[in-house]
Structures are given as C-alpha cells and as structure tokens.
Amino acid sequence: MTVDPDAERYVAEPPKDPTTVAADTVRGAYNRDRARVLHSAAFRRLATKTQVHGSRVGGGDGFLRTRLTHSLEVAQIAREMGERLGCDPDVVDVAGLAHDLGHPPFGHNGEDALNAAAERCGGFEGNAQTLRVLSRLEAKVVGPDGASAGLNLTRASLDASCKYPWPRRDDTRKFGYYADDAPVFAFLRAGTPADTPTRRCxxxxxxxxxxxxxxxxxxxxxxxxxxxxxxxxxxxxxxxxxxxxxxxxxxxxxxxxxxxxxxxxxxxxxxxxxxxxxxxxxxxxxxxxxxxxxxxxxxxxxxxxxxxxxxxxxxxxxxxxxxxxxxxxxxxxxxxxxxxxxxxxxxxPGAGARYAREQEILRTLVAALVQRGPAELDPVFAPLWRAAPDDAARLRVVIDQVASLTDPAAIVWFERLR
Structure with a gap:
C-alpha cells in the first residue's frame, strides 16, 4: 500500500491491527500524532514551566497561565484557523500543542541562559529543542539501530511544528535544529519547494x-x-x-x-x-x-x-x-x-533580580552536571552521556537534561547540587 508522503514517519511502524480495536476507534495518522503529544512527558512538564509570570508570582495559586495552558490555547486557535482555511485540523492542532515542548525552565530567560551555556555544542534554541524532544528525547519509538525516534510523528506534523526551518546562523538568534538533528530535519523537509528552501508550510x-x-x-x-x-x-x-x-x-x-x-x-x-x-x-x-x-x-x-x-x-x-x-x-x-x-x-520594578537568579540557577546546574557526570543525571540521560563521543556531545546531554526540568525541579536540583 502506498503511503502518503505527508503521513510518512521517520521510522516505519507496522500498521495497527484493526482486529484488536473497535472499528470506530481506528484513527488516522495525524490524530495519532496529536495523542502522542498529549500523552508525552514533555507535555505534562509544561504545567510547571514559566509562560511569562513565574510560578510563584501571584501567590502560586495556579490561576496564571503556564506553558501548558498557553499551548492548549494556541492549539485551539490554530485548529480553528486551520479548519477555516482547509488545513488538516489535527496537523495544526499537533503543531500548537507541540510548539513549546523544547522550552526550558524560566521561559525565554532560561532559554538565554542555556544558549550561553551551550555555546561549545552549538547553542540552545527552544524550537530546535522541540524538534529534539519530538524526534529523539521522548520515549515512544525505537529505530532499527536501537536509537530513539522520540514520538516518531508524521512528516506533516513535524514540519508544522517547525517555526524556523534553518540551522543556527550568525544573522539570527532563532533556528530550528541542531547539527546532530540534521537527518530528521532533512526528512521532515522532504518535498519543500526547491526554490524556497526556508519557506514554512x-x-x-x-x-x-x-x-x-x-x-x-x-x-x-x-x-x-x-x-x-x-x-x-x-x-x-x-x-x-x-x-x-x-x-x-x-x-x-x-x-x-x-x-x-x-x-x-x-x-x-x-x-x-x-x-x-x-x-x-x-x-x-x-x-x-x-x-x-x-x-x-x-x-x-x-x-x-x-x-x-x-x-x-x-x-x-x-x-x-x-x-x-x-x-x-x-x-x-x-x-x-x-x-x-x-x-x-x-x-x-524588581523583575531583574528574579531573572538574574534564574540564570544563576541554570548556569550552576550546567556547570555542576558537566563536572559530576552521569551519576547525577536522570536514567534517561545517563546512558547518553556514557555513549557521547566527546566533550561537546556530553555538554549537549547536560543541556538536554536541564532543559527538560520544570521550574520547581530546577530549583530543587540547584539546592542539591550547588
């Protein structure tokens, strides 16, 4: 059976057995993508990651928006727009839900701190990290070589989640993938009009x-x-x-x-x-x-x-x-x-002191984990450290670890490791 190129996955998966589920529950590829994002650990962590206001601002009563509630709102707006334009609604929904999965603790302030800390391994960018989460760091699918394929979303959903379809370059702070994620980026961009290689879908x-x-x-x-x-x-x-x-x-x-x-x-x-x-x-x-x-x-x-x-x-x-x-x-x-x-x-007034403290927390975490190595990393990241071929690759593992933390977890790790 011919697979629609837009619905193709980086790692081929066997078809779902229709005899194991009721006929009316058999879902399309993009609906499965949406479910994979919703059920992912990275999506749950957005509940305690800063949107603009830190988790303790306003008394920490859960009223203010977090990255999770923001992502749900973006997905709703995007889905409505997409439906009215004729897009596949699940594809734009997936993009809205997934677009901030790579953001670190403390919002854009944390992103700036990790970008500085990751200079020796290619910098840090929340959208490039999102691709890494979707295609590598989340636990769902393993390729034939034993390497993780992350959530293994379809080409259309990965492409829709990519805000900045180009590598790191000097003329912009924004970029869409790291050098070692180039293969999956090439996969998701297959079929892009040749005359506009950085055009977004x-x-x-x-x-x-x-x-x-x-x-x-x-x-x-x-x-x-x-x-x-x-x-x-x-x-x-x-x-x-x-x-x-x-x-x-x-x-x-x-x-x-x-x-x-x-x-x-x-x-x-x-x-x-x-x-x-x-x-x-x-x-x-x-x-x-x-x-x-x-x-x-x-x-x-x-x-x-x-x-x-x-x-x-x-x-x-x-x-x-x-x-x-x-x-x-x-x-x-x-x-x-x-x-x-x-x-x-x-x-x-007063926000600057908070921002400085957040940056100090993330800088300290990166430095401590680089020094102490896999013994202090989560079980997901420790094997990646051991398999890393050089210092830059090990630093990238540390950056992945710190970026995955929620705001409260970053503070707890800081208190433990400093």
Whole structure:
C-alpha cells in the first residue's frame, strides 16, 4: 500500500491491527500524532514551566497561565484557523500543542541562559529543542539501530511544528535544529519547494500566528489580573504612549514609533479595550476583560483568514499550497500588546533580580552536571552521556537534561547540587 508522503514517519511502524480495536476507534495518522503529544512527558512538564509570570508570582495559586495552558490555547486557535482555511485540523492542532515542548525552565530567560551555556555544542534554541524532544528525547519509538525516534510523528506534523526551518546562523538568534538533528530535519523537509528552501508550510505559519495572538492577548490579560497593567496610565500620559511605541519598534515591529502611535490610539479607543481601563478585579471587570480578549483574538484570526482567502481563493489550503497573509495593521496591534506585556510585566520594578537568579540557577546546574557526570543525571540521560563521543556531545546531554526540568525541579536540583 502506498503511503502518503505527508503521513510518512521517520521510522516505519507496522500498521495497527484493526482486529484488536473497535472499528470506530481506528484513527488516522495525524490524530495519532496529536495523542502522542498529549500523552508525552514533555507535555505534562509544561504545567510547571514559566509562560511569562513565574510560578510563584501571584501567590502560586495556579490561576496564571503556564506553558501548558498557553499551548492548549494556541492549539485551539490554530485548529480553528486551520479548519477555516482547509488545513488538516489535527496537523495544526499537533503543531500548537507541540510548539513549546523544547522550552526550558524560566521561559525565554532560561532559554538565554542555556544558549550561553551551550555555546561549545552549538547553542540552545527552544524550537530546535522541540524538534529534539519530538524526534529523539521522548520515549515512544525505537529505530532499527536501537536509537530513539522520540514520538516518531508524521512528516506533516513535524514540519508544522517547525517555526524556523534553518540551522543556527550568525544573522539570527532563532533556528530550528541542531547539527546532530540534521537527518530528521532533512526528512521532515522532504518535498519543500526547491526554490524556497526556508519557506514554512501553511500549518506552521498558522501555528506561529496563533502563538503570537495567544501570548500577546493572554499575557496582557494576566497582567491585568496581577495589577501590573493599568491602561489609565497610557490614556492620560502622551509621553508614556510614546515610550511604549519606542519599545515596540525596537523589540517587535518594523513600524516606526510614529506609525505605531496611530495604531495605539485606535487600539485604546476600541470600546472593548476602553471598557477595561478601570479594571478592579471584580466580576464585572473580569467579564469586560474576557470580552476584550475574545474580541481581540477573534479579530486577529478573522483578519488573517480573510486576507489569505483574498490572495489564495476559496478552496482547501494546506501544506505548500498557500502562505498565511496577516495584514500589517493586525501585526502592529499584536506587537503593541506584546509591548504592553514587555514594558509593564517583564520589565516591572524588581523583575531583574528574579531573572538574574534564574540564570544563576541554570548556569550552576550546567556547570555542576558537566563536572559530576552521569551519576547525577536522570536514567534517561545517563546512558547518553556514557555513549557521547566527546566533550561537546556530553555538554549537549547536560543541556538536554536541564532543559527538560520544570521550574520547581530546577530549583530543587540547584539546592542539591550547588
């Protein structure tokens, strides 16, 4: 039987025996991919990995978003967008669920710390680590050579989960795979249009926009609940609005501060946004905030779908049949929301000391594990250390170990090993 190239797996697996399960439970390849991600250890660990707010911020009551809840929200937004465009809904769902599996403890701050610590073995990048988790580190499938194939997802699902389909290079901090993961990267990129080797498939573009939309809106929403974000400051202070636009132009947008200023004025004048200017945490305020978040997400999704349909037509769109089109104004509004979280949450007074402490924890863990070796590694990683051919390969095993830890586990390991 001929296998659809998109549904091919890196390691061939025998077909499921239909006599062992009821006929109505026999699932397609992409639905199986989704189940494998949902049931993975890496996915469970996202429950105690930082999204933006650390696990102890807000009293640690579990109310704020974590990497797990964020990933579920991204998957929901991506699935809806994908269905409306004609993508396979399970493929975009898998991409949304899996996109942050490689992120280390302490969010992007932890990513920066591990990138510095991993310089001698090719650096660290959360998205490259995601591919490593999916194709190597998770325990599910073993290849004929005895090496782990991770979850052994289909080509389409791996490709959809790859935000940055290129290796590490000097002109960008973002990249999609490490040198020793090049074989599986070549597998997932087979069939990519030859004239655009770094082009992302439509499902990856949908996932990426869903990620931007989810965290730009939800990080601000959580900031309101914590009292870090208060719109009245922006409404009454022109200098503060100008400073925000400058931050956004430097960090998130190709627009100039003057161009962003007009977009910000329109955003603040939106009745749904203006309704949360006096947010006080009460029931009515929470309803208004949730309504604003829902409307913003809905508009971001609808604008991208409409613009894509205008360019590519009404038929089903998937893989490399089209590119996602996001209007410039929508990207600017999204960037401004990211900037609000950056300025009032991530750069709030006192946050710097926490970030420095988190980096110290991860640097210390890497140094201690490099020195002490396999005796201190989890049973999954100790054999990999012993089989590593050189110091760089052993360092990569240590980086894999530290990246796998949750925020609380990183602190516990630090206290034990320092």
């Amino acid at each position: 439509l499902e990856a573009q949908v996932m990426d926009w869903a990620d931007d939309v989810a965290y730009s809106v939800h990080d601000v929403e959580d900031g309101f609940h914590l009292g870090f974000v208060r719109l009245e400051t922006l409404l009454r202070d022109a200098d503060e609005r100008a400073a925000l636009c400058k931050d956004v132009a430097e960090a998130y947008s190709d627009e100039t501060p003057d161009e962003l200023s007009g977009v910000l004025d329109d955003l603040l004048a939106d009745p749904a946004v203006a309704a949360v200017a006096d947010f006080d945490g009460g029931h009515a305020s929470q309803i208004a905030l949730k309504r604003a978040a829902s409307l913003l997400i809905g508009r971001f999704v609808a604008e991208a779908i409409a613009a894509t349909r205008e360019r590519s037509g009404d038929g089903p769109l998937r893989r490399y049949a089209a590119d996602l089109v996001v209007p410039r104004a929508a990207r600017a509004r999204c960037a401004l929301l990211k900037g609000i979280a950056l300025r009032y949450v991530m750069r709030r």
